Amino acid sequence: MLGIYLSGTGNTEHCITKLLGLIDSEAEIIRMTKADEEKIMEKIRGNDTIVLAYPTQFSNAPYMVRDFIKRNKNEWSGKKVLCMTTMGAFSGDGAGCSARLLKGYGAEIIGGLQIRMPDAVCDNKMLKKPLAENRRIVREADKKIETVARDIIENGKYPKEGISFISHIAGLFGQRLWFYNKTTDYSKKLQISDDCTGCGLCSKNCPMENLRIKDGRAIAGDSCTMCYSCISTCPKQAITLLGSKVYEQCRYEKYEG
Ligand SMILES: Cc1cc2nc3c(=O)[nH]c(=O)nc-3n(C[C@H](O)[C@H](O)[C@H](O)COP(=O)(O)O)c2cc1C
Known part of the structure; x- marks a missing residue:
């Protein structure tokens, strides 16, 4: 199993490291960077099962992740992918945004996982929470990851969060329709x-x-x-x-x- 992640403030890195540590101790986990793209693609070619993790941004996958998937569109066919996002509050279909792209390029989406973590936006006062609250959120996230890992190991069952049609509508109308054009520049x-x-x-x-x-x-x-x-x-x-x-x-x- 291969884990690939983008993480700005460390939330997503923590979540993918914890999940893969529990479900496959031999999994390799790589940070997504522009400089390492070729190296990452080499690893993808050598792995059938991939966990792709990133922070939700305006109920979407970050540009970098979407562009990475599109640039390498010929490499996804037949890959089994779990799409995983972390989010500050509401993700809608944060996981589904990459899942749909990957599916279109021939990947099999084995699951979607959306985990609430502290909000990364630190230059907006409204999104700031007290330290104790953020610590509580992280403890809840850890518990959720442990439950998800148990279900995968014991029942072979992957979560399906953010990848349904209803989640798609929630993400689209909840955020993307309003923010998409505003955030393009x-x-x-x-x-x-x-x-x-x-x-x-x-x-x-x-x-x-x-x-x-x-x-x-x-x-x-x-x-x-x-x-x-x-x-x-x-x-x-x-x-x-x-x-x-x-x-x-x-x-x-x-x-x-
Ligand atoms: C530009 C930007 C947009 C964001 N948009 C959302 C959002 O739409 N919904 C949400 O719940 N969290 C949103 N967040 C919060 C992050 O998804 C969340 O804090 C995430 O866990 C950060 O992960 P990281 O530390 O791995 O980068 C946003 C954060 C940033 C920086």
């Missing part, structure tokens, strides 16, 4: 304030290689996949996307234990 909207010291952490971690350092400052390109990796790790809290001020950076590690 967000790939170029990353803001970097004068607090940036050019330390390079953001460019090192960006899965899309969308950030570079020039003259002691970070500069963003136009291919941000909105994962919030840079925003959640910048030591100066100098980067924003949906809002204009970072309230408290979100990182999975804060909610453990």
Whole structure:
């Protein structure tokens, strides 16, 4: 089994690592990055069963994930895929968005799993929750993953969340119809304030290689996949996307234990 994930603040990385650790201790898990695309495709060619995991964004799969699936459309035929998303509150068919694409390219969708985790958006005050609440959410997520893993191991039964027609309608009308057009140019909207010291952490971690350092400052390109990796790790809290001020950076590690 092969696990591939995109994760900005660590939620999805935690969830896929926990699930695969429980259902297949020999599974390999790889972070999706632009630089490693060829390596990932090699691994996909050598594996029949794949878990594809990513954060839900506006009830959709991130651009990076959708583009990855489309660019490699000839590679999915016959693959068994579990589509897994993490979400802050509501996903509708977050898992279904990649499942439909993959199915169209010949993959067999063995399941869909949508797990609630702390919200990654840290530059919008309304989405901020107290630490204790985020810790409770993570504990619930862990319990859910354990239950799902037991069902897979004992009954060979995969969850079917987010992949039904009803979920499709919920995701479409609940969010995508309203947000889809509004967010299409967000790939170029990353803001970097004068607090940036050019330390390079953001460019090192960006899965899309969308950030570079020039003259002691970070500069963003136009291919941000909105994962919030840079925003959640910048030591100066100098980067924003949906809002204009970072309230408290979100990182999975804060909610453990
Ligand atoms: C740009 C953006 C859009 C998001 N949209 C949604 C959404 O539509 N529904 C939802 O429940 N959570 C949404 N979230 C929250 C993330 O899906 C959630 O926090 C996820 O667990 C982050 O995972 P990660 O740490 O692996 O990146 C959004 C987060 C971002 C950054």
